[in-house]
Amino acid sequence: MEIGIKKIKEGCGKSVKIIGCHPILFCAFMILLALAISGCVFYYYVFSVQKIEIEMSTSLLSLKEKNYQDILKIWQDQEKKFQEADLKIYNNPFKKPR
Numbered sequence: 046m047e048i049g050i051k052k053i054k055e056g057c058g059k060s061v062k063i064i065g066c067h068p069i070l071f072c073a074f075m076i077l078l079a080l081a082i083s084g085c086v087f088y089y090y091v092f093s094v095q096k097i098e099i100e101m102s103t104s105l106l107s108l109k110e111k112n113y114q115d116i117l118k119i120w121q122d123q124e125k126k127f128q129e130a131d132l133k134i135y136n137n138p139f140k141k142p143r
Contacts, residue, residue, distance in 0.1 A: 064071045
Protein backbone atom coordinates (compact mmCIF):
# COMPACT_ATOMS: atom_id res chain seq x y z
CA MET A 46 0.00 0.00 0.00
CA GLU A 47 2.81 2.41 0.85
CA ILE A 48 4.55 1.58 -2.41
CA GLY A 49 1.45 2.67 -4.36
CA ILE A 50 1.16 5.93 -2.43
CA LYS A 51 4.88 6.66 -2.93
CA LYS A 52 4.58 6.07 -6.68
CA ILE A 53 1.56 8.37 -6.86
CA LYS A 54 3.42 11.10 -4.96
CA GLU A 55 6.46 10.74 -7.23
CA GLY A 56 4.25 10.82 -10.34
CA CYS A 57 2.51 13.97 -9.15
CA GLY A 58 5.84 15.57 -8.35
CA LYS A 59 7.17 14.73 -11.82
CA SER A 60 4.06 16.09 -13.54
CA VAL A 61 4.26 19.34 -11.57
CA LYS A 62 7.95 19.62 -12.47
CA ILE A 63 7.21 19.04 -16.16
CA ILE A 64 4.42 21.65 -16.09
CA GLY A 65 6.77 24.10 -14.39
CA CYS A 66 9.55 23.53 -16.92
CA HIS A 67 7.30 23.78 -19.98
CA PRO A 68 4.42 26.18 -19.23
CA ILE A 69 3.83 27.12 -22.88
CA LEU A 70 3.38 23.48 -23.87
CA PHE A 71 1.05 22.98 -20.93
CA CYS A 72 -1.08 25.99 -21.96
CA ALA A 73 -1.16 24.73 -25.55
CA PHE A 74 -2.25 21.29 -24.35
CA MET A 75 -4.99 22.79 -22.18
CA ILE A 76 -6.25 24.94 -25.07
CA LEU A 77 -6.34 21.90 -27.37
CA LEU A 78 -8.17 19.93 -24.69
CA ALA A 79 -10.74 22.72 -24.29
CA LEU A 80 -11.21 22.89 -28.08
CA ALA A 81 -11.73 19.13 -28.26
CA ILE A 82 -14.32 19.16 -25.48
CA SER A 83 -16.16 22.16 -26.93
CA GLY A 84 -16.08 20.53 -30.38
CA CYS A 85 -17.70 17.40 -28.96
CA VAL A 86 -20.40 19.45 -27.24
CA PHE A 87 -20.99 21.47 -30.43
CA TYR A 88 -21.30 18.31 -32.50
CA TYR A 89 -23.68 16.77 -29.97
CA TYR A 90 -26.02 19.77 -29.87
CA VAL A 91 -25.85 20.87 -33.53
CA PHE A 92 -25.20 17.97 -35.88
CA SER A 93 -26.55 14.96 -34.01
CA VAL A 94 -29.94 16.56 -33.28
CA GLN A 95 -32.75 15.27 -35.46
CA LYS A 96 -34.51 17.81 -37.61
CA ILE A 97 -38.22 18.08 -36.76
CA GLU A 98 -40.64 19.40 -39.36
CA ILE A 99 -42.96 21.99 -37.84
CA GLU A 100 -46.47 22.23 -39.21
CA MET A 101 -47.57 25.73 -40.06
CA SER A 102 -51.25 26.47 -39.80
CA THR A 103 -52.63 28.29 -42.79
CA SER A 104 -55.51 29.89 -40.96
CA LEU A 105 -55.10 33.54 -40.14
CA LEU A 106 -55.27 34.85 -36.64
CA SER A 107 -58.60 36.48 -35.95
CA LEU A 108 -59.25 38.99 -33.21
CA LYS A 109 -62.57 39.32 -31.52
CA GLU A 110 -63.54 42.95 -31.19
CA LYS A 111 -64.95 42.56 -27.66
CA ASN A 112 -61.75 40.98 -26.33
CA TYR A 113 -59.69 43.69 -28.02
CA GLN A 114 -61.79 46.43 -26.44
CA ASP A 115 -61.48 44.79 -22.98
CA ILE A 116 -57.69 44.67 -23.25
CA LEU A 117 -57.56 48.23 -24.54
CA LYS A 118 -59.66 49.42 -21.56
CA ILE A 119 -57.33 47.64 -19.10
CA TRP A 120 -54.30 49.29 -20.72
CA GLN A 121 -55.92 52.70 -20.57
CA ASP A 122 -56.77 52.23 -16.87
CA GLN A 123 -53.18 51.23 -16.13
CA GLU A 124 -51.85 54.24 -18.05
CA LYS A 125 -54.20 56.53 -16.12
CA LYS A 126 -52.98 55.12 -12.77
CA PHE A 127 -49.39 55.54 -13.92
CA GLN A 128 -49.96 59.18 -14.83
CA GLU A 129 -51.68 59.87 -11.50
CA ALA A 130 -48.78 58.34 -9.57
CA ASP A 131 -46.37 60.59 -11.45
CA LEU A 132 -48.11 63.74 -10.21
CA LYS A 133 -48.09 62.81 -6.53
CA ILE A 134 -45.42 64.65 -4.48
CA TYR A 135 -43.74 62.56 -1.81
CA ASN A 136 -41.94 63.78 1.33
CA ASN A 137 -38.17 63.62 1.32
CA PRO A 138 -37.12 61.07 4.01
CA PHE A 139 -33.58 62.49 4.10
CA LYS A 140 -34.56 66.06 4.85
CA LYS A 141 -34.58 67.29 8.47
CA PRO A 142 -38.03 68.17 9.73
CA ARG A 143 -38.45 71.83 10.75
